[in-house]
Amino acid sequence: MALNYIFVFFFLIAFVIALVKLIFLGDTEVFTTMVSSTFDMAKTGFEISLGLTGVLTLWMGIMKVGEKGGVVAIFSKAIGPFFNKLFPKLGKDHPAYGPVMLNIAANMLNLDNAATPVGLQAMKEMQETNPDKDTASDPMIMFLVLNTSGLTVLPISIMVYRAQLGAANPADIFLPILLATFFSTLAGLISVAIYQKINLFDKVILSYLGGLTAVIAGLIWYFSTLPQDQITLISTVASNVILFTVIAGFFAMAFLRKVNVYDAFIEGAKDGFKTAVNIIPYLVAILVAIGVFRASGAMDWFISGLSWMIQQLGLNTDFIPAMPTALMKPLSGSGARGMMVDAMTTYGADSFVGRVASTVQGATDTTFYILAVYFGAVGVKNTRYAVVCGLIADFTGIIASILLAYLFFHS
Numbered sequence: 366m367a368l369n370y371i372f373v374f375f376f377l378i379a380f381v382i383a384l385v386k387l388i389f390l391g392d393t394e395v396f397t398t399m400v401s402s403t404f405d406m407a408k409t410g411f412e413i414s415l416g417l418t419g420v421l422t423l424w425m426g427i428m429k430v431g432e433k434g435g436v437v438a439i440f441s442k443a444i445g446p447f448f449n450k451l452f453p454k455l456g457k458d459h460p461a462y463g464p465v466m467l468n469i470a471a472n473m474l475n476l477d478n479a480a481t482p483v484g485l486q487a488m489k490e491m492q493e494t495n496p497d498k499d500t501a502s503d504p505m506i507m508f509l510v511l512n513t514s515g516l517t518v519l520p521i522s523i524m525v526y527r528a529q530l531g532a533a534n535p536a537d538i539f540l541p542i543l544l545a546t547f548f549s550t551l552a553g554l555i556s557v558a559i560y561q562k563i564n565l566f567d568k569v570i571l572s573y574l575g576g577l578t579a580v581i582a583g584l585i586w587y588f589s590t591l592p593q594d595q596i597t598l599i600s601t602v603a604s605n606v607i608l609f610t611v612i613a614g615f616f617a618m619a620f621l622r623k624v625n626v627y628d629a630f631i632e633g634a635k636d637g638f639k640t641a642v643n644i645i646p647y648l649v650a651i652l653v654a655i656g657v658f659r660a661s662g663a664m665d666w667f668i669s670g671l672s673w674m675i676q677q678l679g680l681n682t683d684f685i686p687a688m689p690t691a692l693m694k695p696l697s698g699s700g701a702r703g704m705m706v707d708a709m710t711t712y713g714a715d716s717f718v719g720r721v722a723s724t725v726q727g728a729t730d731t732t733f734y735i736l737a738v739y740f741g742a743v744g745v746k747n748t749r750y751a752v753v754c755g756l757i758a759d760f761t762g763i764i765a766s767i768l769l770a771y772l773f774f775h776s
Contacts, residue, residue, distance in 0.1 A: 379661035406656030410649035421637035424482030429633025434619030461490035515730035542727035549762030647741025728762035
């Protein structure tokens with residue numbers, strides 16, 4: 366239901382603003398631009414889905430090998446106590462735990478291509494035990510919000526963009542991003558826990574969250590001792606070593622258990638192809654709505670109004686040029702990436718604006734994109750409070766990014 370309102374809102378607001386621009390400002394091109402945007406974004410949505418087909422086919426094949434090789438059972442034992450508290454309605458030893466854990470791990474390593482397929486597999490497993498197939502279950506919402514909070518330990522892609530755009534130290538945004546995304550994830554988890562009446566003061570939850578906090582603190586300390594030029598190299602190598610180790614481990618375990626690895630892979634790959642096809646209409650719908658909203662000038666007007674409000678409060682407005690990245694991030698990952706690149710190109714990769722945009726880009730994930738793709742893949746229409754909690758995580762990540770950027774980079 367929430368996506369329905371958002372979808373209609375984007376189109377109606379775009380229409381009203383475009384009409385104002387045509388009648389009062391004489392902008393005769395605005396409707397042409399909006400119509401062109403619908404075709405462009407529909408094409409983009411299809412191309413993204415087409416690009417996902419191969420990746421989904423590959424990773425769902427790998428996931429099926431892991432499932433038959435017993436990986437799910439191992440993950441369930443390792444994280445069972447914690448996930449049983451966060452996902453009480455799944456019960457113990459649910460097959461979704463394996464792909465859920467792999468998805469979160471892949472997101473933490475900034476491995477988007479690996480995260481999406483296993484995330485979709487997790488949604489499929491949770492949908493199997495969902496009593497109301499049209500409505501998002503509590504476990505689905507918790508999983509989706511943890512996704513949209515975008516917990517990232519190694520923001521490799523952002524470092525690469527910064528390097529390409531001439532940053533003296535591309536990895537100087539590592540610590541701010543790590544801190545901002547951690548705050549975002551905590552906010553998302555807490556908001557969902559409040560809705561679902563999950564006791565966050567339970568000793569099991571506190572022990573796991575405390576352990577995660579200690580790990581992140583350790584990583585912050587370790588990377589802070591390294592020269593800046595080594596951080597990107599170590600992050601890239603570590604991420605790919607971990608990823609291929611997971612693949613090799615899946616295959617080895619399945620082989621030792623006398624599973625026909627090839628047949629298992631093909632079985633999962635077929636499901637991946639079907640899932641990619643199912644995503645197309647949902648992805649096209651949300652991207653077209655975002656494109657129209659942007660093409661109408663609604664985003665520009667919003668930014669101008671926000672800048673005026675900040676000025677009236679007497680606050681520093683140096684971060685405002687980076688806000689298009691922040692506002693686009695919940696809507697479109699590629700759109701936010703484009704805004705970040707534009708900010709760094711216009712103001713400089715090492716400028717305050719460029720660093721704010723980079724930190725925001727890494728602090729959260731694309732809430733509406735993730736909801737559209739993940740819920741769309743399993744046919745869920747009523748998302749309940751998923752959007753609200755996802756946006757709480759986004760808002761926290763954005764505020765944290767701005768404050769941390771002032772702390773780390775503003776003179």
